[in-house]
Amino acid sequence: MRILIILLTIFAVLFVPVCHCERSEAISAFAKGGPDYIRVGLLFNQSKVSLYSPAGLVLQEKDSPKAIAKGSFSYIVQADTSGFKIDKKKISVLSIVAKSSDFSTPVYLNNKPYRGVLILLLDGKNRITVINYVDFEQYLAGVMGGEVPASWPMEALKAQAVAARTYAVYKITYQPARYFDVYSTDQDQVYGGVLAEHPSLNQAVSETKGEVITYKGRLIKAFFHSTCGGQTEEGGEVFGMPEPYLSGVNDPYCMGTPLRDWLEAFTQDDIKTAFKRLNIDIGAIISITPVMRDKSGRVRVLKIAHSRGVLYLPGYEFRRIMGYRNLRSSYFTVSTRGYIGVNIKKPDDVKDNTSPPKPGDVVTLNSPIGEVTVMRNLRLLIIKSASEISIINFEEPYSAKTQKKRREVSSRGGGMIKKVPYMFVIKGHGWGHGVGMCQWGARGMALKGFDYKHILKYYYNGVEITRIN
Numbered sequence: 001m002r003i004l005i006i007l008l009t010i011f012a013v014l015f016v017p018v019c020h021c022e023r024s025e026a027i028s029a030f031a032k033g034g035p036d037y038i039r040v041g042l043l044f045n046q047s048k049v050s051l052y053s054p055a056g057l058v059l060q061e062k063d064s065p066k067a068i069a070k071g072s073f074s075y076i077v078q079a080d081t082s083g084f085k086i087d088k089k090k091i092s093v094l095s096i097v098a099k100s101s102d103f104s105t106p107v108y109l110n111n112k113p114y115r116g117v118l119i120l121l122l123d124g125k126n127r128i129t130v131i132n133y134v135d136f137e138q139y140l141a142g143v144m145g146g147e148v149p150a151s152w153p154m155e156a157l158k159a160q161a162v163a164a165r166t167y168a169v170y171k172i173t174y175q176p177a178r179y180f181d182v183y184s185t186d187q188d189q190v191y192g193g194v195l196a197e198h199p200s201l202n203q204a205v206s207e208t209k210g211e212v213i214t215y216k217g218r219l220i221k222a223f224f225h226s227t228c229g230g231q232t233e234e235g236g237e238v239f240g241m242p243e244p245y246l247s248g249v250n251d252p253y254c255m256g257t258p259l260r261d262w263l264e265a266f267t268q269d270d271i272k273t274a275f276k277r278l279n280i281d282i283g284a285i286i287s288i289t290p291v292m293r294d295k296s297g298r299v300r301v302l303k304i305a306h307s308r309g310v311l312y313l314p315g316y317e318f319r320r321i322m323g324y325r326n327l328r329s330s331y332f333t334v335s336t337r338g339y340i341g342v343n344i345k346k347p348d349d350v351k352d353n354t355s356p357p358k359p360g361d362v363v364t365l366n367s368p369i370g371e372v373t374v375m376r377n378l379r380l381l382i383i384k385s386a387s388e389i390s391i392i393n394f395e396e397p398y399s400a401k402t403q404k405k406r407r408e409v410s411s412r413g414g415g416m417i418k419k420v421p422y423m424f425v426i427k428g429h430g431w432g433h434g435v436g437m438c439q440w441g442a443r444g445m446a447l448k449g450f451d452y453k454h455i456l457k458y459y460y461n462g463v464e465i466t467r468i469n
Contacts, residue, residue, distance in 0.1 A: 036135060036136055037116070037133055037134065037135060037136060038133075038134060038136050038139050038168060038172065038181050038182065039119075039131050039132070039133055039179070039180040039181045039182075040131065040132040040134060040139060040180060040181070040182055040183075040184050040191055041129070041130075041131055041180040041182065041183050041184060042109065042114070042118075042130045042131065042132050042184050043109070043110075043128070043129065043130040044127075044129050044130075045123075045125075045127045045128075045129075046079070046127060046128040046129075046130065047078065047079055047127065047128070048076055048077060048078040048079065048128070049076075049077050049109060049110055049120070049128060049130060050074055050075065050076055050077075050108075050109070050110050050111065051074065051075045051077060051098050051107065051108065051109060051118070052073070052074040052075070052107070052108040052111075053072075053099075053100035053101070053105055053106065053107045053108060054072075054100075054105055054106075055072075055100045055101050055102045055104075055105035056070065056071060056072045056100065056101035056102075057069075057070070057071060057072070057073075057075060057098060057099075057100065057101070057107065058070050058098070058099050058100070058101050059075065059077075059086065059096055059097070059098050060096070060097045060099075061091075061093050061096065061097075068086065068091055068093075068096070069086050069087075070101070074108075075087055077096065077120060077128070079122055079126045079127055079128050080126070081126055083122065084096060084120070084122065084128075094121065094122045095119060095120060095121050095122065096119070096120040097117055097118070097119060097120075098117065098118040098119075098120065099117040099118070103117075106193075106194050109130060112193060112195060113193055113194040113195065114132050114134065114142075114193040114194060115132075115134050115135065115138045115142075115193070115194060116132055116133050116134030116135060116138065117132075117133050117134075118130055118131070118132055118133075119131040119132075119133055121179065129179075131179065131180045132184075132191075132193070136165075136168070137205055137206075137209060139168070139191065140161060140164055140165055140168070140205045141196075141197045141201060141202050141205050142191045142192050142193045142194065142196045142197060143164045143168075143189045143190065143191050143192075143196070144157065144160060144161060144164065144196065144197075144198075144201035144202075144204065144205060145192050145195070145196025145197055145198055145201055146189070146190030146191055146192040146196045147160060147164065147189065147190055147224075147439065148160050148201075148439055148443075150198035150199075150200045150201050151200075152443050152446070153443065153446035153447055154200065154203070154204060154446070155445075155446040155450065155451050155452045155455065156439075156442045156443045156445070156446035156452070156455065157200060157201060157203075157204035158204045158207060158208050158451075158452035159437065159442045159446075159452040159455040159456050160204070160224070160437075160439065160442065161201075161204040161205045161208045162208050162211050162212065162213060162222075162452065162456060162465065163213065163222040163224050163436070163437050163456065164189055164222075164224075165205075165208070165211065165212055166212040166213045166219060166220060166222040167188070167189060167221065167222045167223070167224075168181070168182055168188075168189065169212055169219060169468070170219045170220065170221050170222065171188065173219060174219070174221075208452070210467045210468050210469065211465055211466070211467050211468075212465075212466055212467075212468055213456055213460055213463050213464070213465060213466075214463060214464050214465075214466045215243070215244070215245045215460070215462060215463050215464075216462075220243070220245050220246075220460060220463060221235075221241065221243075221246075222436060222437070222460065223235065223239070223246065223433070223435040223436030223437075224436045224437040224438075224439060224459075225430075225431070225432025225433055225434055225435065225436065225437075225438060225439065226259060226430070226431040226432045226438075226439050226440060227254050227257055227258075227259045227260060227329075227430040227431045227432065227438060227439070227440045227441075228251050228254055228430045228432075228434050228438035228441060229254070229260055229261070229329060229331045229428070229429025229430025229434070230250070230251055230252070230254065230255070230260070230429060230430070231248060231249075231250055231251060231296045231297060231331075231434075232248045232249050232251055232296065232434055232435065232436070232438055232459065233248050233294070233296045233298060233433060233434030233435045234246060234247055234248045234294070234295065234296065234435070235247075235435050235436070237294045237296070237298070237300070237435075238316055238433045238434070238435050239433075239435065244461055244462055245460045245461050245462055245463050246435055246436060246460070246461075247461050248295060248296045248434075249458065249459060249461070251438050251441045252444075253438070253440075253441040253442075253443075253444030253445045253448070254430075254438050254440040254441040254444055255444070257440040257443075257444070258440075259328060259430065259431040259440070260429060260430065260440075261427075261428070261429055262328055262427075262428050262429070262431075263425065263426070263427050263428075264326060264327065264328075264425075264426045264428070265337070265423050265424070265425045265426070266322070266326075266423065266424050266426070267422060267423050267424075268284065268285055268340070268420070268421070268422065268423075271285060271288075271322070271424065272285070274321050274322050274323070275321060277321075278321060280311075280321075281308075282304065282306045282308060282309075282311060283306040283307030283308035283309075284306060284307040284420045285304060285305070285306045285420060285421070285424070286305040286306060286307070286420050286421075287303075287304070287305045287421075288302065288303070288304050288334045288424050289302070289303045289304075289305075289334065290302055290303075290315070290332075290333070290334065291303045291312070296331070296434065297331060298315055298329070298330045298331045298434065299314075299315030299318070299330045299331070299332060300314065300315055301313070301314060301315070302314070302315050302318050307420075314330075315330035315332075316330050316433070318330070327426065327428070328428060328430065328431040328432070329428055329429065329430040329431055329432060329433075329434060330434075331428055331429045331430050331434065332426045332427060332428035332429070333426070333427050333428075334424055334425070334426055335424075335425045335427070336421035336422075336423065336424055336425065337421070337422065337423040337424075337425055338421065338422035338423055339419035339420065339421060339422055340419065340420060340421075340422045341419050436459060436460065437455070437456065437459040437460070438459065441459070442455045442459070445458065453465050
């Protein structure tokens, strides 16, 4: 009976007839999952996927319980101009349900097992999107293994389970999406499916079933991260959420952990190549200087002086550009090692005929070397000019001023720079954005005897642990 009810729910709630609508409309027809289920975005922009279930796989059309393929072997499903190809057989539908014949055995997607059912959607570019429609608590079991080791103390695992549950329920409640609720990556929470499950992790989920974190009766957005480096970050600094429960705290509990302190080195070419990937062309880098830090000590504004101008950008944007695994946090200092010689052409003066830029402004300066544009793009303040632009306040509203007839710092020495740093050494602390619960800090607290509720209340200020149905 439970299996029948679940299948009827999937077809009644998820599958609105889409025979004559555009594919984008077909995607938007997928409604919000039921209260006990969640929709997880697994794969996107795929040309083909493989599907298999040990109990036998059943593939069904979007609006019919009739099977279009059924068997105990693996199927290759490909995107086609008019629908899908299942083992080279054309099927003119825009979505497919893949489930095991007994509904309890996992379905393998590209040799990786997942519980529940898989939904295959064809997007407007003839590519496949795969969504996992799965029991909420089973989803959490798959999240736990992607976020923390099963060997950690149980109270730390419980804290993680409650934080992960709260995050997912918050997303479903306050940030409903068109056809799935959460990504399976660290864009939301890392979800590994069956392979990420473990008895101790399942225990943590089971023993905290239904528990979420609230602030004044409202669900919180329970951000968490690997390692804070000794001080957590305020939510307003990274996510624009200056919530009282996301105020930063001093954290001595992650001391001595693997990523509490780290060191990375980048050459001139490493940095220029990273910026080039975003179509930001910078010259020889003269200096990289944190010019503003927030209360936690993380870099709020970074200044990069180079041979073609000066670039100011938020610390978290520099981290994104360099790669999150290369630059593990924005809590860092910069030094240099070695020098190389470069020839720099001396720039002309740039005259200021503008008012201070505002958010989103594109400002043109008159210059003997042509038009120079100051723009705020990708949350960067990009200064492509020979003038120095100083930021007065990087908070909203943004403001800046140009300094007339001031030559670029790189033009010293008669228009020729004989040497610039070869390598920039970044000494940092922690891993992640730093907001909310520090996972390694939670482990440290558990080892010192704190229970999971105490841990959560330490990292999320003024909250309560509430049980929901």
